[in-house]
Amino acid sequence: MRLHRLEITAFGPFGTTQTVDFDALSTAGLFLLHGPTGAGKTSVLDAVCFALYGSVPGARQAPGTTLRSDHAPAGTLTEVLLDLTVGGRRLEIRRSPAQPRPKKRGGGFTTEKAQSTLREYDPATRAWTGLSKSHQEIGEEITQLLGMSRDQFCQVVLLPQGDFARFLRADAEARGKLLGRLFDTRRFAAVEERLAELRRVAAHRVEEGDTRLLALAHRMAQAAGGLPAADAPVDGRPGEPGLADSVLAWGAVARTEAREAADIAAVRFTSAEHAEAHARAAAAHARELAARQTRHADALRRREALTARIPERDGDRHALDLALKAERVAPALALRHDAEREHAGALAVRGSARSLLPPDLAEAPAEQLSTLENRLREELGGLAAARRVEGRAAALAEERTLLEREARADEDALQEATDWLADWEPRRAALQQRVDAAHEAAARAEHLAGRLDPLRLRLAAARRRDDLATALNRAEERYATAREHRNTAHETWLDLKSRRLRGIAAELAATLTDGHPCQVCGSTSHPAPTPTTADHVDRAAEEAAYARYTQADETGRAAERDLAATREALAGAREEVRTLASPGQADPQPTVGELAAEAEELTARHAEAHALAARTHAAREALAHAEREHEKRATAQREAERRVAARTSRRESLDRQRAELAEELDRGRGAFTSVAEHADRLERRIALVVDAAGAVRAEELAADRLKKADAQLADASYRAGFTTPTEAAAALLDERSRRARQQRLDVWQAESAAVADRLAEPGIEEAAALPPADPTAAEAAHTAAERALRAAGAGLAAARERVTGLAELARRAETEVRRLGPLRAEHDRVARLAGLTAGTSAENERRMRLEAYVLAARLEQVAAAASARLQRMSSGRYTLVHSDARAGARRSGLGLHVVDAWTGNERDTATLSGGETFFASLALALGLADVVTDEAGGVRLDTLFIDEGFGSLDDQTLDEVLDVLDSLRERDRSVGIVSHVADLRRRIPAQLEVAKSRHGSSVRLHPAGDGLSG
Secondary structure, three states: OEEEEEEEEEEEEEEOOEEEEEEHHHHEEEEEEEEOOOHHHHHHHHHHHHHHHHHOOOHHOOOOOHHHEEOOOOOOEEEEEEEEEOOEEEEEEEEOOOOEEEEEOOOOOEEEEEEEEEEEEEEEOOOEEEEEHHHHHHHHHHHHHHHOOOOHHHOOOOOEEEHHHHHOOHHHHHHHHHHHHOOOOHHHHHHHHHHHHHHHOOOOOOOOHHHHHHHHHHHHHHHOOOOOOOOOOOOOOOOOOOOHHHHHHHHHHHHHHHHHHHHHHHHHHHHHHHHHHHHHHHHHHHHHHHHHHHHHHHHHHHHHHHHHHHHHHHHHHHHHHHHHHHHHOOOHHHHHHHHHHHHHHHHHHHHHHOOOHHHHHOOOOHHHHHHHHHHHHHHHOOOOOHHHHHHHHHHHHHHHHHHHHHHHHHHHHHHHHHHHHOHHHHHHHHHHHHHHHHHHHHHHHHHHHHHHHHHHHHHHHHHHHHHHHHHHHHHHHHHHHHHHHHHHHHHHHHHHHHHHHOOOOHHHOOOOOOOOOOOOOOOOOOOOOOOOOOOOOOOOHHHHHHHHHHHHHHHHHHHHHHHHHHHHHHHHHHHHHHHOOOOOOOOOOOHHHHHHHHHHHHHHHHHHHHHHOOHHHHHHHHHHHHHHHHHHHHHHHHHHHHHHHHHHHHHHHHHHHHHHHHHHHHHHHOOOOOOOHHHHHHHHHHHHHHHHHHHOOOOOHHHHHHHHHHHHHHHHHHHHOOOOOHHHHOOOHHHHHOOOOOHHHHHHHHHHHHHHHHHHOOOOHHHHHHOOHHHHHHHHHHHHHHHHHHHHHHHHOOOHHHHHHHHHHHHHHHHHHHHHHHHHHHHHHHHHHHHHHHHHOOOOOOOOOOOHHHHHHHHHHHHHHHHHHHHHHHHOOEEEEEOOOOOOOOOOEEEEEEEOOOEEEEEEHOOOOOOHHHHHHHHHHHHOOOOHHHHHOOOOOEEEEEEHHHHHOOOHHHHHHHHHHHHHHHOOOEEEEEOOOOHHHOOOOOOEEEEEOOOOOEEEEEEEOOOOOO
């Protein structure tokens, strides 16, 4: 992979478009990327990573962060373009993240979606061809071409020296995490997890089988309860040796004893059956005899009761016979009763109707009343014309009243409109004055708003300036405290390291064991090992002190960066306060109180003007409403005057019509107040006469029907055999009484027949002659025999069920034992493999996990590749070697030691000095890049970046390191060094400088030979 050109727009600290020509920088093979802290050196590398993978490494891609530059204009979109060659193909990648942009219409912002494009250069046509605009497709294409994930790319191409310095001093677990991430050994870890899971599943299956077998033993012990062999092996545990054999042996003994107990229970049951049959027959005979004797006594008692009820039976028969004859007279009785009730009703209606007539008509016949009705109806018909005239006169009077009301309403409306129109001109002038005043306030509010917004911005900047001044004091205090703490931690670490080096012989002597060779001289005998003194410092204490020093150093650097950032922010806030000053303001740095007072005054004036301006619409609406009301009032005045003129002529016409109808109405009313009253009186008299005539006719008809009903009743009573109709009526029975008497007769007859049948039963007389039977004693004997039979049957059933249950449980136990055999064998095989891959079995002497074993092979390759460069950087002194040795109780496999050719000893990488640690970690990073490249399928990495670390090297070592980096050109590579070291600007002619300013950072290219370096 070779980078050609990088364009960065509105990205990170870069507010405008910046172009990096890597082709020009790569001609020298080695180029320097430098600039002040916070200028954006790392952002250049982030832009490369973002173009390739669509994201930046580490915490810079955390939620809540943004890639967009704060210095970029609102209309400029964030974008990164990268031109590179990878896999023999020239590609161009253009990416822009999701970001806000101003709306094309109206105010505010809208979110622009993330976009990506991929193009390829065709040498034949010398043109770019678009390949894809899909984020996913472009990501898959780049990952496939590079053969590396984003994390691998950031670890191999953007070499972070701090990570590899920690890698040198880390334990096996930390090294395993980094190597696992780079070489993607997740599949080996997955094999370990899969085998562990298979072991857990197999163990669970075996344990479940043993648990089921023990459960079957428990159930067999319960089924065999009470037998001598009931002491089953139920106290065993899953996995206990010989559990299956003991369960099967005990089951065989229990089944034999259960069969013997069943045979004994069968004999007992047969004997109980014979005894129960004999007792049952005796009880049945006693019950039968007692029943016959009881029935005979009951029949005699019932016969005596029937003899006593014979007179009652004869009375019921006579009453039923008379009722049967009286039923032939019943229709005539009902007819006479209805006629009598109808005649009484007609008499009552006739008396009520006649009481309403005048005395001279109270006894008048029906014909006289009909004649009077006809005469009254003729008189009522003569009043029809007079009633129509009366209705017309009432309508005219109502219309005259309505005209009077309308006249009064029009007079009131006319007066109100006249009064309102009299004050129109002064009212209109006042409303117009309100509109003019609101317009003037709107213009004044707009002017004050133009002055208030810059003043508020300046006040906010002044407040930030004061806050940053306070923060600067706190940052200076934190920096001083952190620097003092770092110096103390550094002195403590150096003191502990010196004391440990003085007592290193005692530390080595503590590891000596008789019979094992010494690490220094190789002797197996140790006659006088150096003793440990009271002030001896071990390796853990030195490492803890170094860790505290490292943490204090990082804290100090962070405090220094915070201090510089706070100073820069304070200067920016002061500059903003100065630039926001209005023309004519003398003080460039006023206090917050002064600016707040001025802002408060302007705010009050603006609020007052804005409140007055807000009434503009209301004033306009009031004026428009008043003008509409004026037009409405004038129109109402004209309409009222027109209606008054028209109403006068209509009133005169109505008066003439009413005078013409008055004479005709006087004739129709007669002695009454109105024609309607006269007609109503006639209608009421007609109704009384009609009702009285009808009542007289109805009473005459009812009396005639009553005479006919009396004659029919007398004739029917004589034919039925009764002397008088009253005698026939007394003999009648209602349905309830007749049914009761017939039911008593039926009951007597049925009872008499039943008693006769009972006394005629065969053998009942002979049974009555025998002594009384005792069925209770016979039943008690039978009950005792049944109880004994049930007990014997229950015992037999239990014995047979025990035999069947034990046989079934034994069969299931044998099946379970046969099924457990293969499961135990599978568990032993899987457990052996899982323990071997997990490093916990005795066969794995070094206790290496499978993933650690694979990573150890990769680490051995990395150490070999790194040693080739480390020997050159250290003038042949140091070599990195991989170690499988165990460290105490920890697992082995990922140890890393350094061999010092000057002493011939192999020692821990933590003993290297700061400069030695840097070039050792650099060699390790370069070696790791070579191995990962080979692992990725041999993809060429023609461009590498090395971030920081050169400040810890002396001049000679720096020259040797640069020579090694310069030798990378043998593979046609170009290496970019990211550093603050000033001496590198003299040694490396090709440079990319990142400069920062208040308006954003920018890049300046200094190719080799342009005379600008040094």
